[in-house]
Amino acid sequence: MDKKPLFKNTDSLSELGEFGLIDRIAHLFGRSGNADEIGIGDDCAVLPGGDDRSLLITTDMLIEDRHFRRDWISADDLGYKSLAVNMSDISAMGGKPLYAFLSIGLPDDLPLDWIEQFFRGTHALANIHGVKIMGGDTTKSPGPMVINYTLLGEIKSENILRRSAAEPGDQIAVLGNLGESGAGLKLLLEKEPPFSSDEQKLIKAHNRPHLFVDEAQFLAEFGGVHAMIDLSDGLQSDGGHIAKASNASLVVESENITITKPLQNVCQKHSWSHLELALASGEDYGLLFTISREKAEALKHNFKAKFGYSYNIIGEVEPGSAELKLLNKGKLFDIGKMGFDHFRADNQTKK
Amino acid sequence: MDKKPLFKNTDSLSELGEFGLIDRIAHLFGRSGNADEIGIGDDCAVLPGGDDRSLLITTDMLIEDRHFRRDWISADDLGYKSLAVNMSDISAMGGKPLYAFLSIGLPDDLPLDWIEQFFRGTHALANIHGVKIMGGDTTKSPGPMVINYTLLGEIKSENILRRSAAEPGDQIAVLGNLGESGAGLKLLLEKEPPFSSDEQKLIKAHNRPHLFVDEAQFLAEFGGVHAMIDLSDGLQSDGGHIAKASNASLVVESENITITKPLQNVCQKHSWSHLELALASGEDYGLLFTISREKAEALKHNFKAKFGYSYNIIGEVEPGSAELKLLNKGKLFDIGKMGFDHFRADNQTKK
Numbered sequence: 001m002d003k004k005p006l007f008k009n010t011d012s013l014s015e016l017g018e019f020g021l022i023d024r025i026a027h028l029f030g031r032s033g034n035a036d037e038i039g040i041g042d043d044c045a046v047l048p049g050g051d052d053r054s055l056l057i058t059t060d061m062l063i064e065d066r067h068f069r070r071d072w073i074s075a076d077d078l079g080y081k082s083l084a085v086n087m088s089d090i091s092a093m094g095g096k097p098l099y100a101f102l103s104i105g106l107p108d109d110l111p112l113d114w115i116e117q118f119f120r121g122t123h124a125l126a127n128i129h130g131v132k133i134m135g136g137d138t139t140k141s142p143g144p145m146v147i148n149y150t151l152l153g154e155i156k157s158e159n160i161l162r163r164s165a166a167e168p169g170d171q172i173a174v175l176g177n178l179g180e181s182g183a184g185l186k187l188l189l190e191k192e193p194p195f196s197s198d199e200q201k202l203i204k205a206h207n208r209p210h211l212f213v214d215e216a217q218f219l220a221e222f223g224g225v226h227a228m229i230d231l232s233d234g235l236q237s238d239g240g241h242i243a244k245a246s247n248a249s250l251v252v253e254s255e256n257i258t259i260t261k262p263l264q265n266v267c268q269k270h271s272w273s274h275l276e277l278a279l280a281s282g283e284d285y286g287l288l289f290t291i292s293r294e295k296a297e298a299l300k301h302n303f304k305a306k307f308g309y310s311y312n313i314i315g316e317v318e319p320g321s322a323e324l325k326l327l328n329k330g331k332l333f334d335i336g337k338m339g340f341d342h343f344r345a346d347n348q349t350k351k
Numbered sequence: 352m353d354k355k356p357l358f359k360n361t362d363s364l365s366e367l368g369e370f371g372l373i374d375r376i377a378h379l380f381g382r383s384g385n386a387d388e389i390g391i392g393d394d395c396a397v398l399p400g401g402d403d404r405s406l407l408i409t410t411d412m413l414i415e416d417r418h419f420r421r422d423w424i425s426a427d428d429l430g431y432k433s434l435a436v437n438m439s440d441i442s443a444m445g446g447k448p449l450y451a452f453l454s455i456g457l458p459d460d461l462p463l464d465w466i467e468q469f470f471r472g473t474h475a476l477a478n479i480h481g482v483k484i485m486g487g488d489t490t491k492s493p494g495p496m497v498i499n500y501t502l503l504g505e506i507k508s509e510n511i512l513r514r515s516a517a518e519p520g521d522q523i524a525v526l527g528n529l530g531e532s533g534a535g536l537k538l539l540l541e542k543e544p545p546f547s548s549d550e551q552k553l554i555k556a557h558n559r560p561h562l563f564v565d566e567a568q569f570l571a572e573f574g575g576v577h578a579m580i581d582l583s584d585g586l587q588s589d590g591g592h593i594a595k596a597s598n599a600s601l602v603v604e605s606e607n608i609t610i611t612k613p614l615q616n617v618c619q620k621h622s623w624s625h626l627e628l629a630l631a632s633g634e635d636y637g638l639l640f641t642i643s644r645e646k647a648e649a650l651k652h653n654f655k656a657k658f659g660y661s662y663n664i665i666g667e668v669e670p671g672s673a674e675l676k677l678l679n680k681g682k683l684f685d686i687g688k689m690g691f692d693h694f695r696a697d698n699q700t701k702k
Contacts, residue, residue: 025489044486045486057485059488099408112367142417143495146414148497
């Protein structure tokens with residue numbers, strides 16, 4: 001084991017941030033040298049699954065008053081969302097989610113009816129996609145409720161979609177309504193009920209994000225998709241992950257980003273920037289992927305034929321700097337570093 | 352999905368207890384019909400692993416002030432123990448632990464030195480047994496620290512040791528020093544430092560439990576062991592799990608249970624019942640297993656030859672009632688229901 005201290009004297013957890021901490025820990029544990037076993041750094045870990053298959057594994061911890069508030073989300077929706085965010089990570093690599101394990105820490109005074117609705121919400125989502133809840137751990141929490149799902153999925157090894165595979169010339173595509181979830185959270189944080197019907201739609205997008213489970217598997221199997229990631233931290237941050245891992249530049253034209261009608265209306269009402277929300281707010285759980293030019297037409301045609309709608313092309317991969325570049329009508333546009341980071345002092349679930 | 356309410360009007364989480372809650376949840380999710388996929392109910396879930404192998408998966412949530420207190424356990428020991436309890440579950444079925452995933456919720460004011468020692472403790476244990484930390488989730492906790500490990504192991508499918516396989520005539524055997532961890536916890540709960548050298552040994556048994564990772568794999572591979580479980584809840588409770596799952600009676604002679612010298616001394620000093628601790632206190636993380644009469648001699652001989660010490664034979668499996676029966680010098684001895692249950696109002700980590 002490396003004996004050098006992991007942290008400098010000046011480091012604090014808040015300064016370091018979530019990604020900084022993960023970076024130091026990854027340094028201690030070492031990144032795996034075996035190409036079949038990919039550890040810390042992608043949406044899922046990848047393990048050999050027998051024959052030509054790989055296992056995909058992801059885990060996610062939600063803590064009450066940090067990631068959710070019980071007065072902002074119903075038990076049913078929280079049961080849905082806590083499994084959904086993990087399914088989104090399996091989708092991010094093109095896999096099929098299969099087996100889930102749930103650890104849950106429950107405050108002693110939690111109503112049993114709440115617990116039942118939580119489990120019914122999670123079970124309903126699992127059922128739709130054939131995911132089996134295989135076990136877990138149930139314990140009492142002396143503090144906030146804690147929910148930790150670990151989800152296993154499967155994929156044919158040659159179809160795995162990694163963050164690192166974007167190539168210059170690729171189209172950049174998006175599935176999902178960017179910014180809706182972030183606007184929903186902003187409403188919960190800053191505004192009081194009653195909420196308009198448009199506002200309720202955005203809050204629902206935050207509490208019960210739409211998944212692209214079948215679409216992700218189709219994209220991985222059809223061929224032509226190079227890199228993929230799910231939009232958990234926001235387009236700017238997640239696009240930056242692809243750019244960094246692929247050592248390429250993701251050039252996005254903001255004019256190409258579809259802003260939904262509810263988001264337009266609500267942003268107009270509250271004088272919010274829909275572009276800022278679409279770029280920098282997280283938890284949409286859509287998919288961001290890059291498509292090889294040669295297969296772009298065939299993929300577009302077949303995706304439309306299968307699902308009856310199309311993904312949204314928002315830019316192009318270029319050689320050069322490992323970052324996401326945002327254009328507004330062709331001119332460079334700097335929105336600063338706004339992605340969500342769990343240890344940064346801003347951007348927390350206020351109480 | 353079953354639409355019947357899971358809970359009766361009179362149920363409360365405290366009355367129901369952890370096992371009661373798991374029972375109701377298992378009812379909602381259904382137990383898997385596929386013999387290759389065993390869900391809720393054993394130490395690990397079992398999934399097909401390709402060829403003649405199976406995957407074993409376990410997960411465990413530790414919450415500060417519920418399962419540990421930072422003034423009672425060092426960061427290094429906690430890093431060790433939080434992985435160790437999961438390794439013990441893989442050992443309980445005879446498997447080899449391979450890949451770990453860590454979700455951790457950290458209070459913002461946690462010293463970075465503490466975090467470093469935690470990760471060094473967990474990394475050192477992983478290294479000894481060739482376990483790779485493959486990923487996880489790092490987040491900020493607004494309340495207590497939360498640690499959730501998910502661990503994957505592997506075993507040849509025909510060697511899996513389940514709780515349900517005990518047969519009348521089997522010897523009942525134990526690996527590990529029963530009661531030491533429980534006495535260590537009792538010291539932390541009820542007594543003040545300074546602690547004697549014997550007392551420190553018991554506290555160490557609680558904070559840094561000895562594992563039987565190689566022994567467990569040997570027992571599974573050699574043959575002759577029928578049922579196995581790890582001693583996380585205590586002999587009475589865990590033995591009861593084997594008895595219930597096997598529909599047999601586990602008859603244990605308390606005179607045969609080895610009480611270590613430090614436990615004897617400390618119990619004498621504080622007028623504690625070492626038998627009660629050995630039977631009813633948990634977190635020893637030893638192994639409880641049953642051995643076929645035909646292979647008992649060969650197993651005993653070969654185990655001794657390989658490891659240089661012997662396991663402890665404490666009783667015999669008999670036909671009949673699905674429970675653990677305790678004898679004292681051949682006479683039935685009732686110690687009541689003392690096993691640890693996370694939702695029962697007694698037996699919590701007091702603050």
